[in-house]
Amino acid sequence: xxxxxxxxxxxxxxxxxxxxxxxxxxxxxxxxxxxxxxxxxxxxxxxxxxxxxxxxxxxxxxxxxxxxxxxxxxxxxxxxxxxxxxxxxxxxxxxxxxxxxxxxxxxxxxxxxxxxxxxxxxxxxxxxxxxxxxxxxxxxxxxxxxxxxxxxxxxxxxxxxxxxxxxxxxxxxxxxxxxxxxxxxxxxxxxxxxxxxxxxxxxxxxxxxxxxxxxxxxxxxxxxxxxxxxxxxxxxxxxxxxxxxxxxxxxxxxxxxxxxxxxxxxxxxxxxxxxxxxxxxxxxxxxxxxxxxxxxxxxxxxxxxxxxxxxxxxx
Amino acid sequence: xxxxxxxxxxxxxxxxxxxxxxxxxxxxxxxxxxxxxxxxxxxxxxxxxxxxxxxxxxxxxxxxxxxxxxxxxxxxxxxxxxxxxxxxxxxxxxxxxxxxxxxxxxxxxxxxxxxxxxxxxxxxxxxxxxxxxxxxxxxxxxxxxxxxxxxxxxxxxxxxxxxxxxxxxxxxxxxxxxxxxxxxxxxxxxxxxxxxxxxxxxxxxxxxxxxxxxxxxxxxxxxxxxxxxxxxxxxxxxxxxxxxxxxxxxxxxxxxxxxxxxxxxxxxxxxxxxxxxxxxxxxxxxxxxxxxxxxxxxxxxxxxxxxxxxxxxxxx
Numbered sequence: 307x308x309x310x311x312x313x314x315x316x317x318x319x320x321x322x323x324x325x326x327x328x329x330x331x332x333x334x335x336x337x338x339x340x341x342x343x344x345x346x347x348x349x350x351x352x353x354x355x356x357x358x359x360x361x362x363x364x365x366x367x368x369x370x371x372x373x374x375x376x377x378x379x380x381x382x383x384x385x386x387x388x389x390x391x392x393x394x395x396x397x398x399x400x401x402x403x404x405x406x407x408x409x410x411x412x413x414x415x416x417x418x419x420x421x422x423x424x425x426x427x428x429x430x431x432x433x434x435x436x437x438x439x440x441x442x443x444x445x446x447x448x449x450x451x452x453x454x455x456x457x458x459x460x461x462x463x464x465x466x467x468x469x470x471x472x473x474x475x476x477x478x479x480x481x482x483x484x485x486x487x488x489x490x491x492x493x494x495x496x497x498x499x500x501x502x503x504x505x506x507x508x509x510x511x512x513x514x515x516x517x518x519x520x521x522x523x524x525x526x527x528x529x530x531x532x533x534x535x536x537x538x539x540x541x542x543x544x545x546x547x548x549x550x551x552x553x554x555x556x557x558x559x560x561x562x563x564x565x566x567x568x569x570x571x572x573x574x575x576x577x578x579x580x581x582x583x584x585x586x587x588x589x590x591x592x593x594x595x596x597x598x599x600x601x602x603x604x605x606x607x608x609x610x611x612x613x614x615x616x617x618x619x620x621x
Numbered sequence: 622x623x624x625x626x627x628x629x630x631x632x633x634x635x636x637x638x639x640x641x642x643x644x645x646x647x648x649x650x651x652x653x654x655x656x657x658x659x660x661x662x663x664x665x666x667x668x669x670x671x672x673x674x675x676x677x678x679x680x681x682x683x684x685x686x687x688x689x690x691x692x693x694x695x696x697x698x699x700x701x702x703x704x705x706x707x708x709x710x711x712x713x714x715x716x717x718x719x720x721x722x723x724x725x726x727x728x729x730x731x732x733x734x735x736x737x738x739x740x741x742x743x744x745x746x747x748x749x750x751x752x753x754x755x756x757x758x759x760x761x762x763x764x765x766x767x768x769x770x771x772x773x774x775x776x777x778x779x780x781x782x783x784x785x786x787x788x789x790x791x792x793x794x795x796x797x798x799x800x801x802x803x804x805x806x807x808x809x810x811x812x813x814x815x816x817x818x819x820x821x822x823x824x825x826x827x828x829x830x831x832x833x834x835x836x837x838x839x840x841x842x843x844x845x846x847x848x849x850x851x852x853x854x855x856x857x858x859x860x861x862x863x864x865x866x867x868x869x870x871x872x873x874x875x876x877x878x879x880x881x882x883x884x885x886x887x888x889x890x891x892x893x894x895x896x897x898x899x900x901x902x903x904x905x906x907x908x909x910x911x912x913x914x915x916x917x918x919x920x921x922x923x924x925x926x927x928x929x930x931x932x933x934x935x936x937x
Contacts, residue, residue, distance in 0.1 A: 345725060346722070351720075436707070444698035444700075
């Protein structure tokens with residue numbers, strides 16, 4: 307559809323702009339209003355639009371160049387070690403990758419934490435701060451659509467961040483002609499692990515970020531929660547280890563996000579635990595508890611987000 | 622367009638709406654009330670975002686309690702407060718909002734370009750909105766409410782924060798939304814004076830109650846009047862003006878003269894000059910509308926403010 311104003315020389319031919327030959331100065335007002343008769347795609351489509359906009363926003367796409375810097379650096383920081391490991395494996399003819407697929411995210415948890423801390427507030431605090439949320443709720447979506455779209459977008463963003471390095475490792479392992487069956491099984495387990503990690507981290511990050519419209523506060527609070535809880539759990543686990551109370555180590559892992567994932571994958575995915583002495587959950591009961599706590603936290607964060615937006619409404 | 626039937630909204634401490642029954646016909650409708658009169662509460666209920674405590678409301682024939690989604694896809698909403706992220710351009714923002722309203726990607730882009738042009742935003746639309754003036758921001762807010770070609774737009778205080786020239790432009794734009802675009806408008810303001818120039822119908826609410834709803838011509842049926850203040854000899858001036866065939870009455874120090882036509886101003890000027898007294902001021906008033914607040918209200922102190930502001934706007 308050609309826009310007559312594009313043809314008008316000198317750009318914004320407002321009524322005041324000089325009349326170019328052949329185009330009257332008020333050409334813009336002569337176009338007239340056209341009604342929209344096309345389809346209105348409704349709720350599901352709007353939810354998808356919000357999801358894709360939020361996912362792109364998590365990597366700064368469709369936003370200023372400045373906002374692409376941090377997520378891209380973090381994505382690079384996640385992938386670089388994988389590339390180095392692949393190179394080492396291929397050129398040193400090692401029999402296996404230096405780090406297991408399930409361990410990779412645990413090792414690089416600091417990078418993942420920074421990504422959540424930066425992008426969860428980006429996703430929800432901005433809408434609160436600039437009061438864009440009322441505009442969303444004046445559209446044909448419901449509260450659950452907003453929460454689900456934001457939750458899913460950050461989950462997928464985190465999954466990309468954590469799964470891309472695993473893909474690099476897997477492709478590298480196959481290039482190094484390591485055992486196909488062994489590598490594929492490990493890769494699949496790694497994907498399951500980082501998927502759950504993504505859902506868990508996204509939920510926790512969004513709940514904290516949605517509390518405050520102040521982005522800086524959100525960033526600090528997310529980092530604090532992940533770092534302090536991990537440091538506390540590790541410290542107490544270290545004490546338990548030195549006192550040789552190995553069964554306690556398994557229990558303690560329930561109290562921080564990354565150790566929750568670690569304990570879960572140790573029991574269910576046969577991963578080697580990153581806990582002291584690799585002392586994961588001691589028995590099936592505790593292993594099952596890890597799963598239940600994991601699911602409860604995920605459901606809980608969704609519930610808290612729903613509750614949070616009950617009040618936001620229009621203003 | 623909008624019909625409410627003894628619509629009430631009660632919060633634990635306050636009653637925001639009290640058995641409000643209004644019928645809004647197609648056209649431009651002004652919703653007038655002081656701050657806290659229940660205007661924003663009414664808009665929330667009409668968008669199906671906040672359930673009414675009792676009573677019913679329908680927008681475009683759709684029930685607000687059960688058909689909120691359909692209503693929101695056919696209605697546009699412009700909030701009173703800022704709602705624009707500063708690091709995004711107007712085009713990107715409005716395209717996104719168009720998609721949120723259910724427009725397919727291509728249609729969203731085309732409608733955005735059209736709508737931004739109609740509200741008077743040209744090459745600025747590619748720049749981040751953080752650098753926009755208040756007037757430009759108000760235009761973007763209006764554009765995002767119009768981009769999906771709604772049947773009705775709800776505009777909450779669209780002239781807030783604008784200078785007199787900006788107000789006039791915005792009011793003219795609102796008028797065009799109905800006359801040129803064929804979209805009905807419900808516009809709120811605490812200034813009656815500016816709405817009577819724009820609206821076909823005016824609804825006045827106060828304390829959640831309906832004060833009056835009628836067409837603007839009923840409101841301003843009495844011709845506008847001219848308030849004249851002179852330094853001395855008011856009674857002689859009154860006599861002169863009455864003698865010249867004008868209807869005038871004294872009101873304290875002021876003379877209120879009904880405006881019969883453009884030559885009324887000349888008659889007043891000549892009469893004042895003839896008496897040799899100083900003319901302190903001469904301003905247009907729509908006294909009937911100012912009286913509306915004083916006549917019909919039980920709490921005149923709260924109503925004084927808007928009626929004064931209304932006069933001030935008329936004079937400007």
